[in-house]
Amino acid sequence: MQLRRHLLIRWTVRALLAALVVTGCAPQPVTGPPRAAAFNATDTAWIQLMIPMNERARLLTGLAPSHTTDPALADLAARTGTRLEEELTRLRGLLDLSGVPDTRPHEGHDMPGMVALGTLGRAEKATGREFERILTDGLRAHLAQSGTLCASERTSGGAKEAKDLAAAIERSAARELDRLGTTARS
Template identity: 60%
Template sequence: MCAAAVALLVVGCTAQPTTGGTSPGAAASRTSAFNATDTAWILLMIPMAERARQLTDLAPSRSADPAVATLASKAGSTLREDLRRLRAALKLSGVPDTRPHEGHNMPGMVGLDTLDKAAAAKGRPFDRILTDALRAHFTQSRMLCAGEQNQGRADEATGLAAAIAKSTSRQISGLDTLRAARPATPGNHKTTVKPDGPHRTATTR
């Protein structure tokens, strides 16, 4: 069993079938397709996506780079769709959303302190916080999706994991391309001024 799957199972979430408006037999048949990995994965991915979406929502008013703002906008749209599909899968599983990870800061999840720092930052410091946090989120999400595909059972969950993994791979690639095109820190070019007769010329090194 891979490490990601073990981490999911340690969460300890188990299916709790509910019948709703369907017959008990139909409800039991639907929910029995979901195993502990499926439901643990869904219950973990929902708060992870929610935190990342909160971060991307800050970009329009705080980012200094149009390319970063565009990336954040696209990521936010994808996260909203992921959340819609994750909640639909959770409903189908019959497991109530007890929010077992409320307030937690877990590997790859955008931390509450990171959200606070991002909300207080603007310009390039904000862009750095956002791109660093999104890359960590994408990387962890892809690993968790791999664990779900290996150890999950319900087609609705494993199929969604495959779709999210593919999406996060594309987003990691786009983010890395953007980060490579930007200097790591501001002011890494040093300008000196040299006298030249009655005039002064600036040289950059």
């Protein structure tokens, strides 16, 4: 269903562009490099790593409502999950803008800051304090590594859009680390 919808949209866009060319209403070429050229290897590597990192962290936060007994931690997980979804939307948009195909080079990897598949498996079976420890440890590692990766993107990235998103994610990660520290102590 998704593929059919994607193909229909692609065909519609191509037909619209062809009609614009035939009628003489095609957009004029933009002077300078296309937006995709502004993305360097750091930008695309950062985007391709942040997407699976956020997806895994989102899976972990999604377990909180049925696995934790701590209302403050459940609330933190819900807010973090919402933020992760928003970031994923923006990251996927940047990947499209970069012109790099979504090849998922980090699929199945367990990297620093990425919630490991084994951790997700343990979290699915855990409740109460055990789950809360898994959640806080996983989020703490994710947020710290996200901040580090975003700082590197801001320093070495080329595309303004990617560097701006990295700065926003870095600020959010720092705030959520503070909240996590406060929540875990209460």
